[in-house]
Amino acid sequence: NAGVTQTPKFRVLKTGQSMTLLCAQDMNHEYMYWYRQDPGMGLRLIHYSVGEGTTAKGEVPDGYNVSRLKKQNFLLGLESAAPSQTSVYFCASRGGLAGVNEQFFGPGTRLTVL
Amino acid sequence: QKEVEQDPGPLSVPEGAIVSLNCTYSNSAFQYFMWYRQYSRKGPELLMYTYSSGNKEDGRFTAQVDKSSKYISLFIRDSQPSDSATYLCAMRPDSWGKLQFGSGTQVVVTP
Secondary structure, three states: OOOEEEEOOEEEEOOOOOEEEEEEEOOOOOEEEEEEEEOOOEEEEEEEEOOOOOOEEOOOOOOOEEEOOOOOEEEEEEOOOOHHHOEEEEEEEEOOOOOOOOOEEOOOEEEEEO | OOOEEEOOOOEEEEOOOOEEEEEEEOOOOOOEEEEEEEOOOOOOEEEEEEEOOEEEEEOOEEEEEEOOOOEEEEEEOOOOHHHOEEEEEEEEOOOOOOOEEOOOEEEEEEO
16 A cells, blocks of 8 residues: 555745645545645644545635545645745545544645745 | 644653653543654654543553643653654544644654
8 A cells, every 4th residue: 555645745836826736545535634834833734525526624725725536536726826835735634433544644745936 | 822732842862761742732622632753854644542531552652641631741761763753742522523733842862
């Protein structure tokens, strides 16, 4: 099992450009999450999904959109990137019983917006 | 005020010492408590999981939850340089709720 994978690993954008971050999991998990991690701020939830075809807003959803067309994939889109979106983005997935299948995280995507 | 507070450190200890980490929280509804370890430039990985109050031990790691004080702790015995990482606490009110993370404590274990 590859677990949770994220594409790309690094990206530099100019202000106003758009991009999509891809998260894929091969554990048949129902729940998937997108977080951003900034120094001193910890992990903040952007959007999440409780199953294929569903999405919901998290703590900091503004400027981001998501889609979950397939159970194994969760896409995070930035329509018009801003310097404030410079961050490390982590995807996570979860399934099954509490404590047994807690959130598994991907390796992260480092995004810089100039 | 954040729901979960965690001292950012860094916490520097010599090899073999006991590392003591803690988080405080304000939401009395939290029932599920976790500790994640995050190595530099990597994703977090689950280290310990505890439901409700009490202690849990796994090898060199012990997690404690004191719900009456809204305080959780992680102890690492016989610390090793490989324990150098950022440790994040996380918690949620029910089995399927969203996790609330602390900001993480950086630990440095020196040989």
